[in-house]
Amino acid sequence: MNPDFQKRLDSVTGYKDSRQKCADEVLENPELFPELVQLCFQTSNKNISKACWVLELVCYEKLEWIQEYLDFFCPNIKNLTDDGALRSISKVCLLLTIFHFKKAAIILSENQLQQITETCFDWLIKDTKVASKCYAIRALHLLGKHYDWVYPELKIILEKDYIHHSAAYKAVGKEILKKINHQK
Template sequence: MISLEEHIQSINHSREQRNDFAHLILDNTELLPELLQICARVNEEISCRASWGLEFLCKKNLTAILPHLDQLVDLVPKVYKHPAVRPMAKIYEYLILAYYKAKKPEVRQHLTQTHREKITETCFDWMITDQKVAPQAYSMTSLYLLGTEFDWVHPELKITLENNYNSGSAAYKARSRMILKKLR
């Protein structure tokens, strides 16, 4: 049997392979801490591949990550390579949507106020640093919902979106307009 690391090295970005990988982890949830440790090797390319797999896992079964939220929210701010930042931002969006919109009880039970505050901080970091549009778009959605709980978020988000609007890509502007309309 090959190791988790060898398995990760062999996957590519195809949906089929990421899906197979997600099922491998779901069938062997004891591998999740090791997967997070590999994601934490942020200077190595394997971290990006592991992050793709983690995102697909969360898309398939978000509750699998819930016992590991402390490790996840400590890890994510350290991630800096775009191929790893994008899936981490998407995982945050999944968590926030499940917490605020779907109001999933298991997510509401595990995603503490401290977790939500750390997610808020990281999402704002992605909004004000040089990131591609996907993490920023996912962050906009997350921050909008977080702002329904934390009073200071909506005014800061509005300022950030207005300040960055003119220099943003077409996709950034489209998501920005949608969020700004909700904020008005």
């Protein structure tokens, strides 16, 4: 582990500029990327959220970098519990599904697709913050084009939970329910 990088990660704040500065450092020094991925899943690490924030921003620019780490990333997403980490990792999962199904720029194995699907459903049924749920809903909509069992399950959850959630959840839920119903 690079102690200098860990110190810089320690100084990251929730402000976009701070997160972006650290992400830019990783983008300029790709040798830091493997360490960043590892730090995202060290649940005892006090900087887990910060590492995930930075990973999300790096993935916006260089999503292909995560391809060789998917065998580590996908089975470990289910172990995250920190809300800040979950929000960023759920966004990375959405990016992965978009780039797998729509752009064919990322190749997810059948096992990786299943791991993302199961974790996204877990985020929906657990007491997860709304942003993570919304990213999970959108990812599951794409995954439902691959797995025929996803839409019926997703529809049940969205219809049942719709009234109990925020305006953001309701907006995404309504949009995805409409898409599911029009695909039949």
